[in-house]
Amino acid sequence: MVLEIIECVLKVSKKIYETVDNVQANKKRCHRLSDRIRCLVTPLNELVKQGDNSAVYKEALIDLVRTLEEARQFLKTFTKGKSVLRRLQDAYHASREKETFESLNERLNNLVPTLTFGLQVECRKSVQKTFSVTTRVTEDTKDESSDLKEIQQMVNALGLPSFHCIRFADLKEKKLHSESDLYIHYSAKYRFNQVVLKKPKYALTSARKEQFLTDARNMLQFNSESVVRVYGLCVDVRDTFMIILEHMKFGSLNELLASEQPELNRTTLIRMMIETARGLYFVHCCDVVHGSLSLSNYLVNEDLHVKISGFEFSRSERDIAQSESSNCSLPSECCEGTRIVCPKTDVYCYGLVLLALLTRLSGKHQHIDPSECQHLMANLVVDKQPLDVAKSCLANDSMMRPSMEEVVVDLTSYFEKATDSM
Template identity: 25%
Template sequence: MQTGATTVLKFLPSILRIAKTIYEITKQVTANKNQCKRLSERVKCIVDILQDDSIDKSDSPSMERALKNLKGTLKDSAKFIEKFADASIVSRFLHNSDHQQTFEELTTRLSNNAIDLNLALNISAIFDQQQDVYDRRADLAEISSKLDEIASEMARQQNELLKQNKNMKDEFKRRFDSFKYSLRQDILKAERGVEAKEMEEEFKLFLHIPYHDLICEKLIGQGGFADVYKGMWLSQHHQVAIKQIRMTDLTENVKQTVLHEIATMYKIRYNHVLGVLGACIEPNCYALVVEYMSLGSLFDVLKNNKHIQSWRDRWSIALQMTKGVNYLHSISIVHCDIKSLNFLMDQVIDGYLVKISDFGLAKIRQETSRQTKERAEQVVSSGTLQWKAPELLKFGKPSKASDIYSLGITYWELATRSEPYEDLDEAVICQGVKSGERLDIPEDIPPAFTSIITSSWSQEPKKRPTAEELIKEITKMTSDTVEQSAPSNVSAATANVITPELSPNNPESKLEDLINQFKLGSTVNLNDQQITDLDMPLVAQQAIVKKKCTSLWIERNQITLNGASVLADALYNNLTLSELWLFSNQISDTGVKYLSRALAANQTLRKLGLAANNITNAGAEYLATLLQTNHTITMLGLAKNKIGNQGVQSLAKVIAKQKSGLQTLTLDRNEFISDSSIESLIDMIKRSQSLQVLWINDCGLTNDGKRKLRDKTASKKEFKLVTTYEYSS
């Protein structure tokens, strides 16, 4: 036996076993048969040649790495194909768009495996993209032919989930129509026509959630433009609130305005602003999918005597309400409909969490009012008049100051547990407010709380404080005074409830104290602080906005795509931060997308460290798009991710252009980068007039590939190329 064959012989039995499993499972699939069969055939082409004695069986680290990568691809392929043999017909078909992306990813990986193993294959023929298109269309045609079977299964599922729903029949029809609509969208995408490109642009604005992926379980609220349901986001197994907007059809112009309103809300991530998780935009359903807040609105909570039993609770709620309003005002959003019904609440360990909702919906409200005129006018007039500022009653324009007036009325509700102007005629309310009359404030309300109420509802808009000034005032009041005596309807027994903002041992307070130790315009180091997404609004506001830090280090924390979204918001118009280091978090491709969009026009940031963040080819392509317009980033750190050849080639193509200002690129320890990327890297190094350093060690490059890369670029003087790195023990 030849010594050189030991590596192949070590891996071959397990590779053959997994391949055999793939062949057997493929015979049993009942959906996406053509694509599964094509994937199986490609596996067989590679495995058959591996058994041929004529192939190179050199016992080298590069051969071992290539075989190990192939084994991993085969395992993932088997697991993926098995979905179409075992799952119910609904789960096999409903998320076909997601399946398509996985098919493409596995095909790319197999192709790269074949190249890395240097197999005698006609890669372009075996991995023909046109064949993939035909297979995709054939599978979609099969799905179209099984609509009756899918409807039957969806009906069974509907019966289980909606046993108590009297409108089950209508709900089922809407979900089935949604599935058919999604299927038509998939077919259009497969055709790759003009419509497909338009859909792609639309889908970039926010996460589109099909209605058939949602279950409306219980009606929990009705407002001027929408019905709100507690529900389930099926594919995510996540409880949500589904706000079904009362619209039936939209003109193209109106639709584009609505889409951009939703996109604005979707982009906002802040602790005290209700998060929009996505939206359903379908012919028979327009809905926002938002965070579910178990206690409902502040209006509801005030009606329940079990909650808000201390003045400490009230101060905390007032502070959180004001923070939400202040954040919207800081990004130039005037709410226009502030009231207790639009502050949503949840119970947390230390007290209550408050978030403002229903902001940025001017066009949606207008269109809903037009389509359901009689009902909308009735609800709006009775639901918002009590909170309207006097200048709005005189047909003035909504402003931040009019929002503050409405906030003052809501403070009054919080203090008194009463409904403003209850049982009074609308004409009487209008006349009284315009003439300067205000609600009575009971004597047992603490003077400090009375002060924020009266200042907020001043008759003259210019005399009202800003939200930021109110935050300072509330914070000062709560730190300077002890718990005030409770009014007659407050139980003193529960007056020791401590809320997150006011707890001396609260982690948020400690983090804020830490940030405050750094000087204005300096480096802020928050490494290893167990920072999560919930902390990111504070980090963004305190470190980036207030401290105007020039360098921000947040390495080895627990930040995900949601935290990245908050960072992105802070970076849009930032003029001070030049370095951002995020090593070893969980940013992922979607988080990279948020950051890339924010930095596209940013002219300040120079260094961006994203190593060890589970970034794949998709994330690398977002960054490549960023570098097309941003020429100020000089250092990009992408080490220790999951980027492969496709991502590297996208980056290399952009960096090769003369306009790119990138000087240092780190791609080390991305094991999916193979010799397939050598030519692109050589072209990038030779053509780029800015790039000075490239780290590409400990990837999937062979020794021959590294040698070729060094030799072909040796003529470029003062260029540092790291293909091998000796780590100190």
């Protein structure tokens, strides 16, 4: 019985490899899923050769067949012209594709312990490494960024609108929500979704207006679960530009960490470290520098998941902020001269975000003064691994700072160890 199921597994997986060769969209994630399937399925050939008919594999193999068949049907949707066009048109209204990819990868991962039980040690380690959380997080984030870039190019080639202009009349129940130095925020409903309207307080000159629209078009590539969703732009009767964002119940990460409610346990705070790092890593994978990263640029939804925001008009915001204030939370190399920012600038700013999460993890929350970071880190009682990551991010020499990919790998590794010990 087991050998017959394995034969079925091999047949379905072969069809998957053939299907992936013909996909027209989400190519990186499709090929990555195919590679992981191959990694898991190939060792099963040895069981066939050995004539191993052990019942220990039976249930896992049946689950594998089901998962592979669902994967095959899902991947087929990317080979049909009509389906691809439909996905291009609604790619920025839903995250179903990403959720399905993650679900399939997770289901395959859950089968690894049983299906590798009888393999030689080296072969088993190779499969386990392929499906480890650390490997999957970094690979999947990079693949998602690459796929969305390709979709952006296809959208442009097809002449489809690259962002949505929302009519002011379609925004219902508008109320003043909050104000910052640069923006007025309104709450509203758009097509039964709770949204936030972000209206600039600074004057939009013709040059800034052009930059505003250019940035809005570029935001199409940031349709990720790691990034606050953008519904589109709205221009009211007074020619005032507003950006329409998804509503994030708990506001900024800065507000959340400073409040007593809701209670943030150790697991949640460690997960937030991963999510904040992954959000910035995704932006960097899109060849974009945030340039004004802080706790205020991370927003928290009702499920306490953190998403990055605030990068969409960071150039305009930076110009205004620098002209109005001499205060600088950027690294020393950006506080002098031309203030040119680069990915390593973002890494430094992320170090401040991570340090704030670590102070809350240690049982307190306080404002992070960049000039006092070294003293704070020397007296912080937390696990060594995330603290070392924060220290490396805050290095004075930008060349000594890690990339965000390295940060994600280190923090994900820490998360795996921390959750295993709970």
